[in-house]
Amino acid sequence: MDTPLDALRRVFGYDSFRPGQQEIIEHVVAGGDALVLMPTGGGKSLCYQIPALVRPGTGVVVSPLIALMQDQVDALTALGVNAGFLNSTQDFGERQRVEAAFLAGELDLLYLAPERLRVEATLRLLEKGDIALFAIDEAHCVSQWGHDFRPDYLGLSELRERWPEVPRIALTATATPDTHAEISTRLGLDRARHFVASFDRPNIQYRITPKSEPKKQLLDFLRTEHAGDAGIVYCLSRSSAEKTAEFLSEHGIPALPYHAGLDTRTRALHQSRFLREEGMVVVATIAFGMGIDKPDVRFVAHLDLPKSVEGYYQETGRAGRDGQSATAWMAYGLQDVVQHRRLALEGDEIHRRRQSLHLDAMLALCESVTCRRAILLDYFGERAEGSCGNCDTCLAPPETWDGTVAAQKVLSTVVRLDRERRQKFGVGQVVDILLGKKTAKVEQFSHDSLSVFGIGTELTAAEWHSAVRQLLARGLLAVEPQYGALVLTDASAEVLRGQEKVPLRRDLKPRTSRSSSTAKSARPAAELPPEAAPVFERLRAWRGATAKELGVPAYVIFHDATLREIATHRPTSLSALSAISGVGDSKLAKYGDQLLEVLGTEGGDQLLEVLGTENGDQLLDVLDTEER
Structure with missing residues (x-):
């Protein structure tokens, strides 16, 4: 035995x-x-x-x-x-x-x-x-x-x-x-x-960015950081998954939707293509991904706020299973908070309490000014030592500012609408009132006569939206479930009375897109020594053809990590090949001779490099084709 x-x-x-x-x-x-x-x-x-x-x-x-x-x-x-x-x-x-x-x-x-x-x-x-x-x-x-x-x-x-x-x-x-x-x-x-075991995934870089134009932000992220990489994009709705996949495809990125509304055959086909084809992106609802063993997923992106830290951790964990560097990227905005706050108010008391706890933890992760990895690990009962150096808040620490007065202005506007007009409105109307904008809606309800009209011109609309988002995240504002209007909470009173300070995070502006000419090449080859890169690409091509012939995902043949080691060490015998990590007895017997044959095809190319094209051609003419 x-x-x-x-x-x-x-x-x-x-x-x-x-x-x-x-x-x-x-x-x-x-x-x-x-x-x-x-x-x-x-x-x-x-x-x-x-x-x-x-x-x-x-x-x-x-x-x-x-x-x-x-x-x-x-x-x-x-x-x-x-x-x-x-x-x-x-x-x-x-x-x-x-x-x-x-x-x-x-x-x-x-x-x-x-x-x-x-x-x-x-x-x-x-x-x-x-x-x-x-x-x-x-x-x-x-x-x-x-x-x-x-x-x-x-x-x-x-x-x-x-x-x-x-x-x-x-x-x-x-x-x-x-x-x-x-x-x-x-x-x-x-x-x-x-x-x-430790829940830490040090190879994953966690990043959360303010949401402005999410599909364009996603496209920029993929083009500049993950060109040609396989990855998963999560959306909250089926419609969003469909539209995002279509948008990426129109802009040259191979992408397929996956959600429970597709018929079984289509879902199976899209999942199969994601597992078997290089560089495929799947845009999915949370119906996708559990148990996906694809090791070379280089990124997981979220265009909507996940419902819980557990869900976020499991979904982002599908990136970088091979231990190589990967990115967990999320675009997060005010509407995410409003929508989830409303959803958390549905159902019975036990369900509401559970959803609120999940959401509070998720929002704390998003709004943090300290290491995101430390907060993530703490949620799972694990203490992190210091900053991780591989999340956005560690790499570019955000600024904070005293938002107490700004918070009081927002809360006062909600109070005036409720007490003086017996009205409740959403974020957009509150921000228009603070900025003193005489929109049709403001004039319709005579909100330009309120004492708070125009008292917030020191901030831009985007900054007010950021402030409201953070007040909602901290429970200093709430969302009325039926129409999404802003309402006060029990905690609002202390802020209005000046008994509680409100530090706010200053959002970093989303990165602007760089030209596609600066997009990096496929990651695996870039991490290899220069002389090993072409060998690795030949091995990948062989693996792809073999996987297609057998009807299995490429990683079932060999993982990228194994091909990288083969390309770097270039074994010349079955015995040497068996010492490579990931080459067991069965795979050595099935693929060993083929691998050595692929490695052997590089001899002529190397000779040409050493001798120069002219002399190399003359020497190769003397050699039998099989000896090359």
Whole structure:
């Protein structure tokens, strides 16, 4: 029987575990239950895949990601692992073949959707087989406190009752202390060993910019920083996702929409193209992304405010899974705050309280003048030491100013409208009154006769909008749910009486677009030594052609990190190639000779560089084509 390290080397091609993995794996191999909190890209899947390979029987993986099960199984098959899945996308014959393989003990891993475990026939099938372990992926789905609750997960506590001797491992990348406790209780893992890794993703740069023209801001961001890169753009509505994808496509960036309003075939096609094609951008609602294993996502952008810090962390965590630098970029504005404040007032009391807490935490992250990473980590119960040096507030610390008087002017205007006119209005009308603008609406309601008319000309309209946004974020103003009008809160009185100071953040102006001629080239090649860059590009071209031929995503063949190492070291034998990180026994057998052949094609190019074109051509003419 393999040891965990043997399996790591033989199957996955790595010489050592990432921090935290080995202890978890050895605990589960020994038969212990585990609850694992580990960030996206930290290597959670190996924590159950290797025990499933080492322990006798089949590892049963419970995952909500029906649309991705085929890709997960393809990736394991490419490594020489016997894997299968059972879900509603299969026909009767396919299910029969997988069930027969499971009963015959031929599967190392079997993936199931949680709803399958509520079907008695599935439970009877599992009772007839030999189970190595149960892995519950995306375990935060069991938490009603969390951001992605799935009712089917509530039934998973029965696994302990039916199979008390089979170890269980639950894993998630997003869990606050409250969510952590709820997962433990609902899955009956209070006596399990809990492993909590750092939530820090130091390779991701977090940036939040004031929203002005979001689609143009996004286009500028992509052209100047991520030309040719794969990435995900999140929008709050289906319509916005469609329009943004169309806008990017019209401006030369390959982009596809993804949301629940598209038919199943179109969604599957768009997801498949994103996984398989280089440099594709997907513009999506939050219906997209959970479980996406694409390692070379170089950016995640948000054009609308996420509903919670958990959601934001999980979505941004889909960038940079390969450990290379990536960007989490968001355009954030006043209307985001107004809209979310209104949404937080819907539903019953428990729902309203939960939504308000989520929103307050998200707004605190957006309005921070200190390190964003520190605030993010603190939310998950982890203390950060100092500034990170890789977020916008660390790289360009924002200015603050005493906004007490400005806040009093805004609040006074809301008071005058309410008490003197028995009226409530939204942000635009309040700002027009402060600036002394005699618009048709101002004159219609005689607001130019109010004592506060024109008392705010020291600030621009954009600055007043920024001030109102921050007052809303801090709970010094509220939004009336039906029409979105501004109203006072209990905290407003202390500001009006001068008993509370109101420091405000001075928004940095959005960057102006640079010409497309300054856009950088594809990131992976730029990070290589100059002499390795053309080799890397040849390897990528070979990988792309191979992936297309096999009908799998390119990263299933090899990750960029592995190709970079091959391009840098240029091994000349199968033995040397096997020492490259990410080249396991199965991939060495399948692709080793092809890789050496791709590497061997560079000899003639190098000779031409050394001897010069004229002499090089004469010498190459003497050589047989195969010897070149």
